[in-house]
Amino acid sequence: MNKMVKGLKVRRDIHEILFRIYKYNINVNNRFVQNIISKHKEEDIRLINNVVLNSMRYQFHTKKIINQYVKKKIKDDEKILLISSITQIVFLGFKEYAVVNCSVEIAKYKNIYHGFINAVLKKISSDKDKLIKTTLNYNELPHWFKIQTKNLTSNEKKLFIDSFFKEPNLHLVFKSKKEFDKFEEKIIKTSENSGFLQNKIKIEEIVSYREGNWWVQDFSSSFPIRSITKLDKYKKFLDMCAAPGGKSFQILSRNLNITLNDKSKARIKLMKNNLRRLKFNPRIINKNFENLDSDIKFDFIILDAPCSSIGTIRKNPEIFFKSKEPKITELVEIQSKMLKKASEMLELNGIILYMVCSFLYIETEHQIKDFLDKANSFRLEKFDVSPKIFEHSKLIKNSCILTVPNYILDNTVDGYFAALLKKIR
Numbered sequence: 001m002n003k004m005v006k007g008l009k010v011r012r013d014i015h016e017i018l019f020r021i022y023k024y025n026i027n028v029n030n031r032f033v034q035n036i037i038s039k040h041k042e043e044d045i046r047l048i049n050n051v052v053l054n055s056m057r058y059q060f061h062t063k064k065i066i067n068q069y070v071k072k073k074i075k076d077d078e079k080i081l082l083i084s085s086i087t088q089i090v091f092l093g094f095k096e097y098a099v100v101n102c103s104v105e106i107a108k109y110k111n112i113y114h115g116f117i118n119a120v121l122k123k124i125s126s127d128k129d130k131l132i133k134t135t136l137n138y139n140e141l142p143h144w145f146k147i148q149t150k151n152l153t154s155n156e157k158k159l160f161i162d163s164f165f166k167e168p169n170l171h172l173v174f175k176s177k178k179e180f181d182k183f184e185e186k187i188i189k190t191s192e193n194s195g196f197l198q199n200k201i202k203i204e205e206i207v208s209y210r211e212g213n214w215w216v217q218d219f220s221s222s223f224p225i226r227s228i229t230k231l232d233k234y235k236k237f238l239d240m241c242a243a244p245g246g247k248s249f250q251i252l253s254r255n256l257n258i259t260l261n262d263k264s265k266a267r268i269k270l271m272k273n274n275l276r277r278l279k280f281n282p283r284i285i286n287k288n289f290e291n292l293d294s295d296i297k298f299d300f301i302i303l304d305a306p307c308s309s310i311g312t313i314r315k316n317p318e319i320f321f322k323s324k325e326p327k328i329t330e331l332v333e334i335q336s337k338m339l340k341k342a343s344e345m346l347e348l349n350g351i352i353l354y355m356v357c358s359f360l361y362i363e364t365e366h367q368i369k370d371f372l373d374k375a376n377s378f379r380l381e382k383f384d385v386s387p388k389i390f391e392h393s394k395l396i397k398n399s400c401i402l403t404v405p406n407y408i409l410d411n412t413v414d415g416y417f418a419a420l421l422k423k424i425r
């Protein structure tokens with residue numbers, strides 16, 4: 001097999017994966033997609049992940065470019081082929097002849113008029129130095145997203161539009177300072193037991209990962225539990241939606257008593273693998289939250305609810321790429337029911353830590369306002385974040401943690417929300 005044909009097989013699979021994500025609203029970690037990827041060798045898997053993820057991240061930039069060069073209406077297959085080819089040529093800086101040749105071959109295979117693909121990509125290749133400067137306007141984002149983010153300030157909108165397509169940095173959380181201090185790789189410290197990994201390394205190849213000294217957890221999602229005063233005074237923790245486990249690992253690493261629940265069998269399996277590696281052995285329940293026994297009380301309930309996940313857009317660019325928008329109304333209803341259930345399972349003076357990896361008003365501030373309006377036995381508590389650490393305190397808003405995808409120490413952090421709700425009567 002010559003080199004060109006080898007590149008063709010990889011790019012055909014890239015096209016197939018992007019097409020399926022778009023058409024069938026699936027994620028990159030879907031079994032079908034992972035099955036296609038796993039048939040390739042390591043070097044090609046890296047290429048596939050790179051092109052698939054970046055094609056989704058740069059889709060608004062590439063669509064803007066397509067609109068400048070193509071005046072006719074195009075089919076889904078043509079659009080996806082152009083999106084991934086332009087991403088490779090303009091934004092990833094790949095050699096254009098290889099990309100154009102493969103795209104022409106894919107066009108033939110897919111019954112797309114290949115002369116059209118060839119002509120458009122050649123023009124774009126010759127203008128690539130100008131096109132790499134393409135910028136976006138907030139109005140070019142999906143309609144549903146603009147409606148849900150009307151309340152963002154112009155600074156927050158600017159932060160989002162300038163950075164939602166950037167590749168995310170990897171943030172690690174260690175069991176304790178002792179494990180952090182022994183870490184063998186370069187890391188930018190965010191606390192005494194966490195930091196951003198500096199070099200791109202496969203985590204499975206790091207000895208201390210295999211030994212169970214740390215796990216991967218975004219800075220934003222680890223920040224709420226880190227910012228609670230005297231966590232040790234609580235005796236019985238419940239994580240209502242625990243899998244794959246990050247928040248519970250933070251509690252377990254402090255030797256506190258926590259029960260982990262999740263509805264999804266597949267995610268529980270993943271969590272058990274993580275727990276085994278980390279050498280934690282807590283009680284696990286596999287129930288829909290509605291079936292948890294309300295007579296068994298806890299004094300701290302972690303509610304990391306299912307949500308639009310829009311705060312993780314850099315890691316999950318599928319959210320914008322899928323042809324269907326997230327079912328926000330359904331999600332908001334589940335979150336509200338989960339909050340009610342948690343309030344019933346909580347001891348007096350206990351705390352609910354409500355979190356979502358979202359910054360949409362309806363899933364965050366509005367959800368909490370609605371809860372407090374209905375349940376007058378609760379009040380909002382403050383997180384313990386020193387205002388002196390400006391980098392961290394910029395994530396706090398109205399006593400809650402609330403941020404669009406942002407930066408800490410020049411590294412990316414997810415968009416996130418967290419609120420502490422104390423049962424006072």
Ligand SMILES: C[S@@+](CC[C@H](N)C(=O)[O-])C[C@H]1O[C@@H](n2cnc3c(N)ncnc32)[C@H](O)[C@@H]1O
Nearest residue numbers: 241242243244245246247263264288289304306
């Ligand atoms: C945001 S994730 C939790 C992430 C987790 N806390 C962590 O730190 O790794 C939300 C979880 O809610 C679970 N979930 C969704 N609906 C549920 C339900 N009805 N009952 C219990 N768990 C549910 C999902 O399976 C998913 O694992």
